[in-house]
Amino acid sequence: MNLQAFLPYRLAVLSEAVSRCVSQVYGERFQLTRDEWRVLAALAESDAMKSTAAALYTTLDKMQVSRACTRLEGRGLIRRDEDPEDRRNKILRLTPEGRDLLDQVVPLVQAREADLLRALDFQERLALEQVLDKLLARARSISQSG
Amino acid sequence: MNLQAFLPYRLAVLSEAVSRCVSQVYGERFQLTRDEWRVLAALAESDAMKSTAAALYTTLDKMQVSRACTRLEGRGLIRRDEDPEDRRNKILRLTPEGRDLLDQVVPLVQAREADLLRALDFQERLALEQVLDKLLARARSISQSG
DNA sequence: TATTGTTATACTCTATAACTATA
DNA sequence: TATAGTTATAGAGTATAACAATA
Numbered sequence: 001m002n003l004q005a006f007l008p009y010r011l012a013v014l015s016e017a018v019s020r021c022v023s024q025v026y027g028e029r030f031q032l033t034r035d036e037w038r039v040l041a042a043l044a045e046s047d048a049m050k051s052t053a054a055a056l057y058t059t060l061d062k063m064q065v066s067r068a069c070t071r072l073e074g075r076g077l078i079r080r081d082e083d084p085e086d087r088r089n090k091i092l093r094l095t096p097e098g099r100d101l102l103d104q105v106v107p108l109v110q111a112r113e114a115d116l117l118r119a120l121d122f123q124e125r126l127a128l129e130q131v132l133d134k135l136l137a138r139a140r141s142i143s144q145s146g
Numbered sequence: 147m148n149l150q151a152f153l154p155y156r157l158a159v160l161s162e163a164v165s166r167c168v169s170q171v172y173g174e175r176f177q178l179t180r181d182e183w184r185v186l187a188a189l190a191e192s193d194a195m196k197s198t199a200a201a202l203y204t205t206l207d208k209m210q211v212s213r214a215c216t217r218l219e220g221r222g223l224i225r226r227d228e229d230p231e232d233r234r235n236k237i238l239r240l241t242p243e244g245r246d247l248l249d250q251v252v253p254l255v256q257a258r259e260a261d262l263l264r265a266l267d268f269q270e271r272l273a274l275e276q277v278l279d280k281l282l283a284r285a286r287s288i289s290q291s292g
Numbered sequence: 293t294a295t296t297g298t299t300a301t302a303c304t305c306t307a308t309a310a311c312t313a314t315a
Numbered sequence: 316t317a318t319a320g321t322t323a324t325a326g327a328g329t330a331t332a333a334c335a336a337t338a
Binding site: 001002003004006007008009010011012013014015016017018019020021022024034038041042044045057058059102106109110112113115116117118119120124127128130131132134135136137138139140142143 | 149256261270
């Protein structure tokens with residue numbers, strides 16, 4: 001057994017290091033948790049989004065989304081509107097303040113990502129894309145089958 | 147902002163999926179936490195190890211190692227001996243029971259890893275190795291510099 | 293009866309730092 | 316004074332499930 005070469009360990013260490021590196025930006029400067037950041041990032045792409053869609057999109061579960069939204073709403077960064085078509089749903093929307101915050105945080109976070117990717121050449125970036133997709137699909141299929 | 151394409155997000159999702167997939171083995175069947183598993187895996191390689199060395203090797207901090215060891219010792223899987231050369235140190239060793247457990251769990255965990263890696267061809271595995279190392283080094287250097 | 297979202301609860305992790313014993 | 320390891324504590328995150336409102 002060689003832990004240093006063990007893929008799950010290496011992925012965990014890398015993911016933690018990368019996450020730390022990015023959460024320095026959205027966490028320390030903008031006081032967002034990872035879940036709040038994910039929900040905001042989801043809303044950055046589509047103006048309005050049901051909670052269930054946000055959960056799917058961010059791979060969070062409904063509680064995590066609910067709690068993140070409570071905090072984001074409390075800070076005035078999003079609204080949660082009723083869905084007239086099905087009043088069980090909540091429709092999440094950025095407020096102007098939320099949009100402002102995103103306009104500040106997104107470039108900084110993307111700069112961090114770019115900085116990370118600068119460690120790789122074009123070929124390596126392409127390879128990484130493929131490999132991440134394939135491993136994720138495999139990991140999910142293994143977990144399901146026990 | 148496209149969360150799905152955002153590298154830190156993708157790494158976090160993958161790492162979580164892979165970790166879940168592996169901890170099904172050491173967690174459900176052998177009742178080990180991730181930290182306990184890491185400490186045991188470290189001891190699988192060298193018969194005796196100081197706590198500080200174990201912390202470095204597993205990228206855990208001294209508390210995490212201390213607590214994992216308390217539980218492992220409680221289950222009779224490791225011993226913590228005094229270091230005659232410097233009595234502040236604790237020397238960690240597998241007991242025969244710990245060795246037995248490792249002999250059972252390691253092949254299963256490695257089979258999971260092999261199963262994961264079956265998603266990739268030889269070139270992709272090589273590329274993955276390189277890319278993980280480079281990204282980790284970069285992430286650490288970025289975090290340090292703020 | 294099923295679904296959406298909220299709340300409750302218990303559990304685990306994490307981070308900081310105080311503490312002890314040695315050096 | 317510094318280091319190794321333990322313990323304490325508070326805060327954050329996670330998982331399960333109960334619950335209210337709606338369909």
